[in-house]
Amino acid sequence: MDADQSLELQARVREASASQTALQIRGGGSKHFYGREASGEILALGGHCGIVNYQPTELVLSARAGTPLVEIEALLAEHGQFLPFEPPHFGPGATLGGAIASGLSGPRRPYTGSARDFVLGVKIINGQGEILRFGGEVMKNVAGFDVARLMAGALGTLGVLLEVSLKVLPRPALEETLIFDYDPARAISEANRWAGQPLPLAGAVHDGERLYLRLSGSVAGVRAAQARLGGEPLADGAAFWQAIREQQHDFFAGDTPLWRLSVPPAAPLLDLPGRWLIDWGGAQRWLRTDLPAAAVQDSAREAGGHASGFRGGERRGEVFQPLPPALAALHRRLKAAFDPAGILNPGRLYADF
Numbered sequence: 001m002d003a004d005q006s007l008e009l010q011a012r013v014r015e016a017s018a019s020q021t022a023l024q025i026r027g028g029g030s031k032h033f034y035g036r037e038a039s040g041e042i043l044a045l046g047g048h049c050g051i052v053n054y055q056p057t058e059l060v061l062s063a064r065a066g067t068p069l070v071e072i073e074a075l076l077a078e079h080g081q082f083l084p085f086e087p088p089h090f091g092p093g094a095t096l097g098g099a100i101a102s103g104l105s106g107p108r109r110p111y112t113g114s115a116r117d118f119v120l121g122v123k124i125i126n127g128q129g130e131i132l133r134f135g136g137e138v139m140k141n142v143a144g145f146d147v148a149r150l151m152a153g154a155l156g157t158l159g160v161l162l163e164v165s166l167k168v169l170p171r172p173a174l175e176e177t178l179i180f181d182y183d184p185a186r187a188i189s190e191a192n193r194w195a196g197q198p199l200p201l202a203g204a205v206h207d208g209e210r211l212y213l214r215l216s217g218s219v220a221g222v223r224a225a226q227a228r229l230g231g232e233p234l235a236d237g238a239a240f241w242q243a244i245r246e247q248q249h250d251f252f253a254g255d256t257p258l259w260r261l262s263v264p265p266a267a268p269l270l271d272l273p274g275r276w277l278i279d280w281g282g283a284q285r286w287l288r289t290d291l292p293a294a295a296v297q298d299s300a301r302e303a304g305g306h307a308s309g310f311r312g313g314e315r316r317g318e319v320f321q322p323l324p325p326a327l328a329a330l331h332r333r334l335k336a337a338f339d340p341a342g343i344l345n346p347g348r349l350y351a352d353f
Contacts, residue, residue, distance in 0.1 A: 002050030004064065006123075006131065006162055012043060013160060013343075014129030022346050025156040027066055028093025031102045035155050035348045037315040043160065045097055052163055056081065060120065062165040065097025072096060076168055084112040084169045088245050097161040103153025106245040107203035107214065110195070110265070110280045116152035118167045124151065124159030127339025135165065150334070156345040157353060158338040172216040175202065176226055177237030180211040184269055184278060187211040191281035192266045199225050204281040205244055207251060214241060244279065251277045256288040257313035259296050263305030270299050286310075297321050320349060 016023050022040030032038065049066040056079040063072060069089055076082050086106025087099035100122075105114045121135025135148035148165075151158060182190060187206040191213070194201060200221045203214030213229070214237060215222045226233075234240060243249040252258065261270070265282035274289030287296065293309060300307035306321035313319075323331060328350075335342070335353055347353070 003047055004050070005045075005048040006125075009043065009045070009048060009160060009162070010125050010129055010131055013125045013127070016041070016043075016343050017127060017129050017341050020341055020343065022343050023160075025101075025160055025345050027095035027098040027101075028068065028091065030089060030091030030094040031098050031104075033090075033311055034102055034104075035315075036317075036319050036351070038345065038348055040343070040346065045160070046093070046095065048162065049095075051075065053165075059168050059170075060165060061168050062121075062163060063096050064163050065095060065100075065161040067096045069094045069096060069099060077171070080171050081168045082171045083118070083166070085109060085115045085118055086245055087115060088247070090246065096164055100152050100164050101154065101156045101161060107205060107241055107279060108216075110283055111201045111203075112169075114152075116149045119149045119152055119164065120167055121165040122148045122151050122159075122161060123163040124161055126159050127341055127344050131162070132159070155348045157335060157349050158344070160344065172200075172202070172218075172222075174219045174222045175214060175216045175237060176222055177203075177234040177240060178213045178215070178226065178229060178231030179234055180213065180231050182206070182211045184208070184276065187278060188266065188269070188282040194229070195265070195281055199229075201281075203241055203244075204279075206278040207249065208276060212237075212240060249277070251275065251286070251288070254288065255312060256290060257309060258311040259287040259289065259307050260310040261285040261287060261296070261300045261303075261305060261307045263300060263303045267303045267305070270303055272296065272299050293317065318350065323350075 023043040024038045024040040025045065026042050027045045045066045047066060048064050051063045051067065053062040054075065069087060073083065086108045088104050088106055100115060100119060103115050123131065123133045125131055151161060184206050191204040200215050200217035202216030205212050212234065213231065215225050262284055272287060272289060272291060274287050277286040279286065297307045308321060309319040331353060
């Protein structure tokens with residue numbers, strides 16, 4: 001399916017701007033749970049889809065925001081390429097726009113880069129109904145403020161994504177997963193030590209019992225690293241990493257609120273009750289706990305990071321870590337510049353944003 005609904009979407013945003021009507025931007029709905037409770041009339045982007053441009057030899061792909069991730073990944077696979085930031089789907093309806101708007105990246109993120117790092121350009125509708133284009137389809141196209149990458153993780157609060165251009169990469173020749181019987185503290189220590197060495201790392205997660213390390217690259221490079229590190233090979237590593245990425249691992253089952261903590265990778269274990277899963281070699285830590293939000297966020301801040309309520313819990317309060325005053329003021333100025341009437345996903349990030 002290939003459909004350009006840019007003009008229809010633009011007209012809808014202009015009407016909403018004129019009438020001061022809030023819009024709730026919705027693609028496939030797979031990440032509707034993420035962020036604060038959404039409000040406003042639904043602006044559906046699922047029908048605005050299709051690959052706009054794909055140049056395998058240039059490692060660049062451009063597609064409309066409503067294009068399903070599975071369609072993009074299938075096309076890339078035909079040419080031996082992939083999305084290196086491993087965007088989580090969280091459902092069969094996941095779209096490219098939702099992947100970039102949420103800014104979420106998979107287990108490969110510390111070693112290859114985040115969703116934001118691979119955005120080359122975007123086309124958006126701002127809160128006044130203007131269609132704007134930022135960036136392009138090459139790496140060296142940014143002069144001044146990089147607005148295109150600003151859209152990654154903004155949850156649609158700065159603009160309605162119409163198109164996204166991404167850098168893609170060749171799929172590695174070989175991947176192997178090694179298992180180590182390390183406790184969480186040793187897992188963090190070893191993962192950080194290995195990260196400082198010339199090793200083809202592509203994932204390091206401790207599931208509460210053991211450390212899983214993914215090696216990815218040339219056959220010779222992966223085999224040499226495997227021989228050097230030891231560990232127990234995992235027969236079906238691909239299934240394990242998909243379960244981590246899609247939160248289908250047993251750790252993520254249940255109704256206890258799930259918190260996502262971003263801290264310095266070598267930070268010691270946090271003294272908080274609950275169940276932990278340590279990802280990104282220690283930089284991303286998932287916590288299942290019933291603790292109040294302030295307790296989790298204060299602990300993350302003391303460790304030099306921040307915490308976000310990811311699933312479950314109270315979504316009408318502040319889900320994301322409160323910003324320092326200066327940074328909050330900058331966010332408000334950006335919101336005012338892109339969406340002066342405040343109609344695009346109001347309150348999705350913060351109550352006053």
